[in-house]
Amino acid sequence: MSSPPSAPVPLSPPRFFALIPCAGVGSRAIAAGAAAAVPKQYQPVAGQPMVMHTLAAFASVERIADLLVVVAPGDDFFEHQSSPYAVSACGGATRAESVANGLHDLFEHGARGHDWVLVHDAARCLVTPAQIDALIDACEADAVGGLLALPLPDTLKSEGEGAAAGRVAATLPRAGKWLAQTPQMFRIGLLSQALQNAADEVTDEASAIEAMGLAPRLVRGSAQNFKVTYPEDFALAEAVLESRQKPRRSIAP
Ligand SMILES: Nc1ccn([C@@H]2O[C@H](COP(=O)(O)OP(=O)(O)OP(=O)(O)O)[C@@H](O)[C@H]2O)c(=O)n1
Ligand SMILES: C[C@](O)(CO)[C@H](O)COP(=O)(O)O
Numbered sequence: 410m411s412s413p414p415s416a417p418v419p420l421s422p423p424r425f426f427a428l429i430p431c432a433g434v435g436s437r438a439i440a441a442g443a444a445a446a447v448p449k450q451y452q453p454v455a456g457q458p459m460v461m462h463t464l465a466a467f468a469s470v471e472r473i474a475d476l477l478v479v480v481a482p483g484d485d486f487f488e489h490q491s492s493p494y495a496v497s498a499c500g501g502a503t504r505a506e507s508v509a510n511g512l513h514d515l516f517e518h519g520a521r522g523h524d525w526v527l528v529h530d531a532a533r534c535l536v537t538p539a540q541i542d543a544l545i546d547a548c549e550a551d552a553v554g555g556l557l558a559l560p561l562p563d564t565l566k567s568e569g570e571g572a573a574a575g576r577v578a579a580t581l582p583r584a585g586k587w588l589a590q591t592p593q594m595f596r597i598g599l600l601s602q603a604l605q606n607a608a609d610e611v612t613d614e615a616s617a618i619e620a621m622g623l624a625p626r627l628v629r630g631s632a633q634n635f636k637v638t639y640p641e642d643f644a645l646a647e648a649v650l651e652s653r654q655k656p657r658r659s660i661a662p
Contacts, residue, residue, distance in 0.1 A: 424474040424524045425545060426515055426597065427467045430507040431460055431531035432481040432500020440640040449637060450531040451486055455650035458486075459637060462534040462650060464494055469538040472545060473527070475518075479511040505611050509604040512597055522598025525549070528614050529592040532637045535649055536592070540634060544594055547628040554595035555626030556615050557634060558587040589613050590630040 435449030445452070450460040460478070467476050480486065481500040495518075499510035508528055515526065527544065529536060540557060548555045561583045569578040593614040595603075603617035611617045615625040637646050 420521075420523055423549075423596070424520075425472050426520055426524060426526045427473050427476040427592070428508060428511045428515065428526050428528045429460070429463060429467070429476065429478045429531050430500070430504050430511065430528065431478050432484070432507045433504065433532070435532070437638050438640060438642070447486075449643075452643065454534060454637075454643060455647045455654065459534045459646070460531040461490075461492070463529065463531050463536065464492070466536045466538055467527075467529070467541065468493075470541045470545075472542075475515075475520075477511055477515055477518075478531070479507045479514075503609045505604055505607065505609050505617070508614065509601065512601045512604070515597060516601070520597050522596065522601075524597050525554070525594055526597045526600060527592040527594045528600075530636055533591055533634055534637065534646055535633050535635065537631075537634075540631060541592060544592055544628050548594050548626055551626050553618065553623045553625055554593075554599070555628050556593035556613070557590040557630030558627045559590060559630050559632060559634075561586040561588060562632070587627055589615060590634050590636075593625070595625070 431450050433448060433450070435445060438449040439445045451458045454462065464476065464478070467473055476494055478487065478494050478496045479500050480496055480498050482498045484498060484500070487494065487496040497511060497514045499514055500507040501510055512526065527541065544555065544557055565581040565583040565586065567578045567581055568574060569576050591613070595614060595618055600614055600618065603621050607617035607620050611620070618625050633649055635642065637643060
C-alpha cells in the first residue's frame with residue numbers, strides 16, 4: 410500500500426532584509442577638478458561618515474531581520490569601524506551589478522526567495538525609519554512590491570539636441586510622473602531573476618521588475634530623502650541632519 414502524499418510544508422513567514430549598495434565612487438559629487446579623498450558615501454556629514462546615517466535609519470526598523478552592505482572589492486572602510494553590520498566586498502562595475510551580487514550573498518547566508526529585500530542607496534543618508542516602515546506597510550501584502558517615489562513638483566522640459574543643445578525643446582506633461590527614490594522593496598527571488606534578465610544599465614530595481622511586465626507600487630516618499638549626488642548636496646544633507654539632531658526649542662507660554 411502506498412503512503413498518502415505528505416502535506417506541503419508551509420512556508421515560514423517572509424523576513425525583511427536590507428541591502429545597501431555602497432560600492433560607487435561618487436564621480437558627480439567631486440567638484441570639477443577636485444579629487445575626493447574618499448568616495449562620497451564615506452565623507453563626513455553632520456559628524457559621521459554619510460553611510461553611517463543611512464545604516465542607523467535601517468538599524469532602527471525592528472522588522473528588518475538583517476542588513477548587508479555591499480562595498481567595492483578592496484574597500485576596507487568597515488574594517489576600521491566598530492559597526493555591527495554585515496559587509497560584503499562584492500560590489501560590481503554598476504549599481505545593478507552590486508545589487509545582484511549582494512542578493513547572491515544574501516541567498517548564501519540563508520535568505521529565501523519569498524523573503525523581502527529593501528534596496529537602499531548608501532548615498533540617501535536622510536531616509537528615516539518612518540519612511541522605511543511606510544514602504545513596508547504599503548507593500549508587504551502587494552503581489553509585486555514597490556518603491557518610495559515623489560510626484561514631480563516642477564515643470565518638466567526636454568532639451569534640444571545638436572545645435573539646439575542647452576535650449577528647451579518642449580515642455581512635457583508632468584501629470585502622473587514620479588521621481589524614483591529608494592528603498593525599493595521586492596521579493597528576493599523575483600528581484601534576483603529580474604536583475605539577471607535585465608541589462609546592466611537599469612538604474613533602479615523597479616526598472617528590472619518593470620521589464621518583466623510587472624507594475625511596482627508607488628509609495629509617496631519625501632523630498633528630504635534625496636540622493637547626495639552633486640557637491641552642493643552635502644551642505645543640504647548636513648543642514649537637514651543637524652536640524653533633526655537639535656533639541657526642539659520649547660515655546661514660552
Ligand atoms: N558600481 C556601483 C555604483 C554605485 N553604487 C552605489 O549605488 C548608490 C547610488 O549610486 P550613485 O549615487 O550614482 O553613486 P555613485 O555611482 O557613487 O555616483 P556617480 O554616478 O556620481 O559616480 C550609491 O550609494 C553607490 O555607492 C554601487 O554600489 N555600485
Ligand atoms: C536608484 C536611484 O537612486 C533611484 O532614483 C537612482 O536610479 C540611482 O541612479 P544613479 O544614476 O546610480 O545615481
